Amino acid sequence: MVNKKLKYCNYFSSNPFLIDVFKVDTFSIIMQLSKVALELMYYIFDTKSFLEDKFVFDINEFKQFANKKTDASATQALRELCSFQVIAKTTTFRVYWVNKNIFLDEKGMEFLIKRLKTRRNI
Numbered sequence: 001m002v003n004k005k006l007k008y009c010n011y012f013s014s015n016p017f018l019i020d021v022f023k024v025d026t027f028s029i030i031m032q033l034s035k036v037a038l039e040l041m042y043y044i045f046d047t048k049s050f051l052e053d054k055f056v057f058d059i060n061e062f063k064q065f066a067n068k069k070t071d072a073s074a075t076q077a078l079r080e081l082c083s084f085q086v087i088a089k090t091t092t093f094r095v096y097w098v099n100k101n102i103f104l105d106e107k108g109m110e111f112l113i114k115r116l117k118t119r120r121n122i
Contacts, residue, residue, distance in 0.1 A: 009082035011089045015053050017099045024101050026108030029084045035119045039066040040077035041086060042116055050103035057094045 033041065043065050049055035059074050068074060078096070081087045088097040102108065 009079060009089050011091050012097060013091050015097050016088050017085075017097060017101065018053075024085075024099065024105075026102050026105045027111055029086065029102070030108065030112050030115050033080055033084065034076070035116075036066065036068070036073045037077040037080035038112065038116045038119060040074070040081060041112060044087070044098065045103055045109055045112065050098045050100055052098070053100075054090060054095050054097055057096055059094070 030038065030041075040062065043062055044050050044055065046065075047055075057078070059071055062074050062077075063069070063071070066073075078087070082089060086099050086102055088099075090097055
């Protein structure tokens with residue numbers, strides 16, 4: 001059984017996406033994510049947070065952006081993106097490393113937007 005709590009995601013003091021150079025299948029990741037994780041991924045893309053190595057996650061801003069009422073959905077999205085190596089936790093609270101390779105994939109981001117629109121209509 002996989003533990004779904006965010007506290008079980010690993011912490012990294014330096015950017016793990018600079019060390020691990022691996023081929024990322026953006027399309028496969030997007031197809032496996034839940035709606036709320038897609039919304040968080042789009043939030044990172046829309047706010048241009050991926051342009052920096054790290055971003056500060058403002059949970060209230062995300063909840064307003066995604067029209068969510070509870071912190072649980074945001075936490076679920078963070079956990080999913082960590083497990084798919086889209087983001088990684090830093091040693092600082094609410095600060096995350098960003099895997100730029102995913103967000104710089106133009107076709108992948110176009111697919112993300114289309115997939116999110118489809119998921120919102122379900």
